[in-house]
Amino acid sequence: MTDQAGQRPEQAALEAALRTTVEAQFARTMEDLRRLVRVPSVSWPAFDPAHVAQSAEAIAELLRDTGVFDVVDIRRAPVADGEGVEGADPELGQPAVVARREARNGRPTVLLYAHHDVQPPGRDDDWLTPPFEPTERDGRLFGRGAADDKAGVMAHIGAIRALAAAAEAEGRDLDLGIAIFIEGEEEWASQSFGNFLRENRELLAADAIIVADSSNWDTETPALTVALRGAVAFNMSVRTLDHALHSGMHGGAVPDAMLATVRLLDTLWNADGSVAVDGLIRADIDTPEYDEARLREESGLLDGVSPIGRGEILSRVWAQPAITITGIDAPDVANASNTLIPSVRVRVSARIAPGQDPAAAYAAITKHLADRAPYGARVEFEGGDLGQAFLVDTSGWAVSEVRGAMADAWQREPVDIGVGGSIPFIAELVEEFPAAQILVTGVEDPDGRAHSPNESLHIESFRRSLLTEALFLARLDARAG
Numbered sequence: 001m002t003d004q005a006g007q008r009p010e011q012a013a014l015e016a017a018l019r020t021t022v023e024a025q026f027a028r029t030m031e032d033l034r035r036l037v038r039v040p041s042v043s044w045p046a047f048d049p050a051h052v053a054q055s056a057e058a059i060a061e062l063l064r065d066t067g068v069f070d071v072v073d074i075r076r077a078p079v080a081d082g083e084g085v086e087g088a089d090p091e092l093g094q095p096a097v098v099a100r101r102e103a104r105n106g107r108p109t110v111l112l113y114a115h116h117d118v119q120p121p122g123r124d125d126d127w128l129t130p131p132f133e134p135t136e137r138d139g140r141l142f143g144r145g146a147a148d149d150k151a152g153v154m155a156h157i158g159a160i161r162a163l164a165a166a167a168e169a170e171g172r173d174l175d176l177g178i179a180i181f182i183e184g185e186e187e188w189a190s191q192s193f194g195n196f197l198r199e200n201r202e203l204l205a206a207d208a209i210i211v212a213d214s215s216n217w218d219t220e221t222p223a224l225t226v227a228l229r230g231a232v233a234f235n236m237s238v239r240t241l242d243h244a245l246h247s248g249m250h251g252g253a254v255p256d257a258m259l260a261t262v263r264l265l266d267t268l269w270n271a272d273g274s275v276a277v278d279g280l281i282r283a284d285i286d287t288p289e290y291d292e293a294r295l296r297e298e299s300g301l302l303d304g305v306s307p308i309g310r311g312e313i314l315s316r317v318w319a320q321p322a323i324t325i326t327g328i329d330a331p332d333v334a335n336a337s338n339t340l341i342p343s344v345r346v347r348v349s350a351r352i353a354p355g356q357d358p359a360a361a362y363a364a365i366t367k368h369l370a371d372r373a374p375y376g377a378r379v380e381f382e383g384g385d386l387g388q389a390f391l392v393d394t395s396g397w398a399v400s401e402v403r404g405a406m407a408d409a410w411q412r413e414p415v416d417i418g419v420g421g422s423i424p425f426i427a428e429l430v431e432e433f434p435a436a437q438i439l440v441t442g443v444e445d446p447d448g449r450a451h452s453p454n455e456s457l458h459i460e461s462f463r464r465s466l467l468t469e470a471l472f473l474a475r476l477d478a479r480a481g
Contacts, residue, residue, distance in 0.1 A: 011474075011475075011478055014166055014170065014474060014478075015471060017166045017169060017170075018162055018163065018166045018467075018470050018471065018474055019467060021162040021165045021166050021169075021470075022158070022159075022162045022463075022466060022467050022470055023463075025158065025161055025162060025165070026158075026466070029154055029157070029158040029161075029466065030141070030459070032062060032154060032157070033134070033141070033146070033150060033151060033154045033457075034134040034141070034143075035058065036055065036058060036059070036116070036145070036150045036153065036154070037132065037134040037141075037143040037144070037145050037146050037150055038132055038133065038134065038143075039051055039054050039055045039058065039132075040118070040121070040131075040132045040144070041054070041117050041118055041145070041184070042117065042118055042119070042120050042121075042187070043094045043117035043118075043184060043185045043186075043187050043188040044120055044187070044188050045188075047120065049094065052094045052095060052116075052184050052185075053074075053095050055116045055117070055184070056074045056095040056096070056097050056116060056182075056184055057074065059097045059116055059153060059157075059182050060072050060073070060074050060097050060099075062157050063097065063099045063157065063180060066157070066160050066161055066164055067164065068101055068160055068164050068174065068178065069099040069100060069101045069178070069180070070100060070101050070102065071098070071099060071100050071203065072097070072098075072099040072180075073097075073098050073099070074095050074096070074097055074098075075095070075096055075098055075196070075199075075200065076092040076093055076094070076095050076096070076192065076196075077092065077093055077192040077195040077196035077199050078090035078091065078092055078093070078192060078195050079091050079092070079093050079191040079192045079195070080191055080192065080193075080194055080195060092192065093184070093185050093191055093192025093193075093195075093196065094117060094184035094185040094188070094192075095184045096182060096183050096184045096185075096196060097116070097180065097181075097182040097184075098179075098180060098181055098182075098200060098203055098204065099178075099179070099180035100177075100178070100179045100180070100203050100204075101174070101177060101178050102177055103175065103176060103177025104173070104174075104175040104177075105175045106175075106480050107175040107176050107177060107476065107477060107479065107480070108176070108177065108206075108207040108208065108476055108479060109176070109177030109178065109179060109205070109206040109207050109208075110177070110178060110179070110206055110207065110208045110209070110210060110473065110476055111179040111180075111181060111204055111205075111206035111208070111209040111210070111433075111436070112156040112160075112178065112179070112180050112181070112210050112212070113181045113182075113183070113209060113210065113211045113212065113213070113429075114149050114150075114152035114153045114155075114156055114182055114183075114211075114212045115149045115152070115153075115182065115183040115184065115185075115186035115187070115213065116145075116149070116150060116153055116182050116183070116184055117183070117184050117185055117186060117187050117188065118144050118145035118148070118149075118187060119144065119148070119187050119450075121144045121453075122453055126453035126454075127142075127453045127454055128142070128454055129142055129143075131143060131144040131453075131455075132144060134146060136459070139458065139459055139460065140456040140457060140458055140459060141456060141457045141459055142454060142455065142456040143455065143456075144455055145455070146455055146456055147443060147444045147448040147449075147450055147455055147456060147457040148444060148448070148450035148451065148455065149186070149212065149213050151443040151444075151457045151462055151465075152212035152213055152442065152443055153182055153212075154466075155212055155443055155462070155465050155466045155469050156180065156182075156210075156212060156469065158466045158469075158470070159466055159469035159470040159472075159473055160178065160473070162466075162470045163176075163470055163473050163474055163477065166474070167477075174477055175477055176476050176477035177206070178473075179203065179204050179205070179206050181204055186213070186425070189385060189424075190424070190425045193425045193428055194425075194428045194432075197428060197429070197432040198432065204433075205433060205436075206433065206436055207398075207435070207436060207437070208396075208398040208436060208437045208438075208439060208476070209429060209433065209436050209437070209439065210439045210441055210469070210472075211423065211426060211429075211438065211439065211440045211441070212441050212443065212469075213440070213442055214417075214419055214423075214440050214441060214442030215417070215419065215442045215444035215445060215446070215448070216442060216443075216444065216445050216461060216465070217288075217414075217415040217417060218445060218446060219445045219447075219458045219460065219461045220410070220412065221410065221412050221415055222406035222407075222409070222410045222412065222414040222415070222464070222465070222468065223414055223415045223416070223417045223442075224392075224394075224399070224402065224403060224406070224414055224415075224416055224417070224439065224440070224441065225392070225417055225418070225419050225440035225442065226391065226392040226394055226416045226417065226418065226440075227285055227318055227319070227354050227389075227390070227391050227392070227417075227418035227419070228354065228389055228390040228391075228418070228419050228421070228422055228423055228426065228440070229318070229319075229321075229322075229351040229352055229353060229354065229418075229419070229420055229421065229422055230351070230352040230353075230354070230356060230358050230361070230386075230387050230389030230422055230424065231349070231350070231351060231352070231358070231385070231386070231387035231422040231424055232349075232350040232352060232358050232361050232362045232365065232384070232385070232386055232387075233326075233347065233349045233350070233383075233384075233385045234347075234348055234362065234366070234381050234382065234383050234384045234385065235345060235346070235347055235348070235381070235382045235383050236345070236346050236348055236369060236379060236380070236381055237343060237344070237345045237379070237380045237381075237382070238257050238260050238261045238264065238343065238344050238345075238346075238373070238377050238378070238379055239342060239343040239377065239378045239380075240254075240255050240256060240257045240259075240260050240342065240343075240375065240377050240378070241254070241256065241257065241340065241341075241342035241343075242342065243342055244339045244340060244341060244342050245339065245340040246338065246339065246340075247338045247339055247340050248338060250340055251340060254340060255374070255375040255377070256340035256341050256342070257341045257342055257343045257344040257377070258330060258341050258344055259374075259375075260344075260373070260375055260377035261328075261344040261346060261377075263374045264369060264372060264373055264374055264377070264379070265346070267368070267369075267372045268323050268365075268368070268369075269323070272308060272309065272310060273308025273309055274308065274309045274310045274320070275320070275321045275322065275323055277321070277323070277364055277365055277368045278364065278368065279360065279361070279363075279364030279367075279368075280321040280350075280352060280356065280361055280364055280365075281321075281352075281353050281355060281356050282311075282315070282319055282320045282321070282353050283318075283319040283320075283353040283354045283356075283391075284319070285315065285318055285319040285354070285418055287312050287314035287315055287318060287319075287418070288314065288415055288417075290312075290313050290314045291313070292307060292313065295307060295313055298447065309322075314418070317418075317420035318417075318418025318419065318420060319353050319354065319418065320353055321351060321352050321353055321356070321361070322350065322420070323348065323349070323350045323351075323365070324348075324349045324350075325346055325347065325348060325349075326347045326348075326349045327346065327347035328344065328345070328346050328347075329344065329345035329346070330344050330345075348365070350365060351420060351421070351422065352389060353389065354389040354390065354391045354418075355389065355391070356389060358386035358387060358388060358389075359386060362384050362386060366381050366384075369381075386424075387422045387424025387427075388424055388426070388427035389422070390423070390427060390430075390438075390440075392438055392439075392440065393437070393438075394416070396437040398437035398439055399439065401472055401475050401476065401479075402439050402441065402468070402472050404475070405468045405469070405471040405472040405475065406468050408468075408471055409465075409467040409468040409471055410464045410468070419440075423440070426438060426440070441465070441468070441469075442465070443457065443461065443462050443465045444457075445458050445461055
């Protein structure tokens with residue numbers, strides 16, 4: 001017998017109890033999130049790695065306290081292709097937290113992924129409140145990592161706590177298998193990710209994988225991320241002189257490196273700002289309605305500044321390539337002298353459409369630049385970092401289950417979205433666990449400002465995201481494997 005929603009009465013009663021439990025535990029969940037945000041766990045090499053280790057220890061303790069797992073551990077793996085100094089141990093990546101409980105009675109196993117490292121905070125003056133002092137204001141929790149991705153960590157932990165409490169109230173054990181992987185270096189290119197998966201494959205193997213590192217459509221509407229652009233990033237050096245020259249004596253006859261660099265970089269785009277590199281493709285992805293007014297609101301585009309690109313706005317950020325210059329090594333204004341600069345170094349960051357091979361994209365962009373170097377400038381490239389794009393197979397049972405859980409938790413049907421950013425390691429998850437269904441979810445929203453000053457988490461959205469995961473886990477716990 002089932003109720004009107006198609007659930008057995010006992011399952012409906014369990015989910016009602018689960019809602020009550022999530023609500024009762026929410027203050028505790030938020031306090032644990034605040035504690036994690038206070039740890040400045042920046043994984044970049046210039047920052048103290050002790051903070052990342054401290055963050056890992058705190059999360060491991062939270063997982064042990066659930067009483068759910070057979071194994072909870074903190075582990076590291078060698079960085080990709082990192083052999084270290086001859087005769088010495090390989091260079092290790094940042095500490096990750098792993099845990100596992102085995103499935104019982106034919107139930108599936110789900111792997112829950114998030115990351116506990118964060119981006120550098122940037123300048124304190126750009127923050128309205130200290131970046132590592134979580135501050136609640138206007139229904140949002142501000143702080144570096146509050147959204148990306150310590151809220152993802154706590155969505156997992158909060159959902160597990162609620163599920164365990166509901167099962168205990170019924171006088172039974174959980175049958176669902178749960179594996180946990182809380183990475184410690186996602187913000188520093190996940191350099192040990194592939195090696196970590198291979199070394200811990202048995203511990204992490206699962207039928208479905210939740211990657212809690214994306215966004216919802218808005219603060220009232222959940223979303224499942226089904227498309228991610230890939231990434232290509234590299235440094236380019238442009239040189240025209242063997243030493244600096246007085247600009248008054250040689251300017252107008254001798255091309256300096258800045259002139260050559262500016263003219264060369266300008267060839268990357270058409271007049272409308274769309275990418276002008278042959279060999280970069282676009283994907284065919286259906287996009288929801290999204291107008292320029294919403295773009296302006298969510299991006300902070302200044303009055304009078306026009307959007308760039310061609311086609312539907314969401315196609316531009318989900319399905320088309322984009323190229324951004326994210327850094328320039330040259331004298332700053334405070335140190336600018338009347339000098340012709342001999343060399344300039346820039347960081348080129350490209351996003352590529354789903355379906356584009358990143359190695360082919362890297363070759364296309366560097367060939368474009370090398371072929372167009374003005375005045376015979378010498379151009380060199382270094383450090384090509386490549387990330388695969390990703391398209392989710394939405395035909396599996398896990399996608400159906402998570403969409404249903406989203407609809408019930410948010411009281412609104414979810415939207416399938418693409419994301420302009422990249423999560424390159426998902427391709428490695430697919431390679432290592434080809435039979436697992438990948439679900440890319442998240443707790444962020446368009447105003448969360450991840451990676452930027454004043455990053456924040458919309459608290460009510462987080463509450464619904466946590467309930468979504470708890471309902472999803474409960475339905476898997478009741479599902480035959």
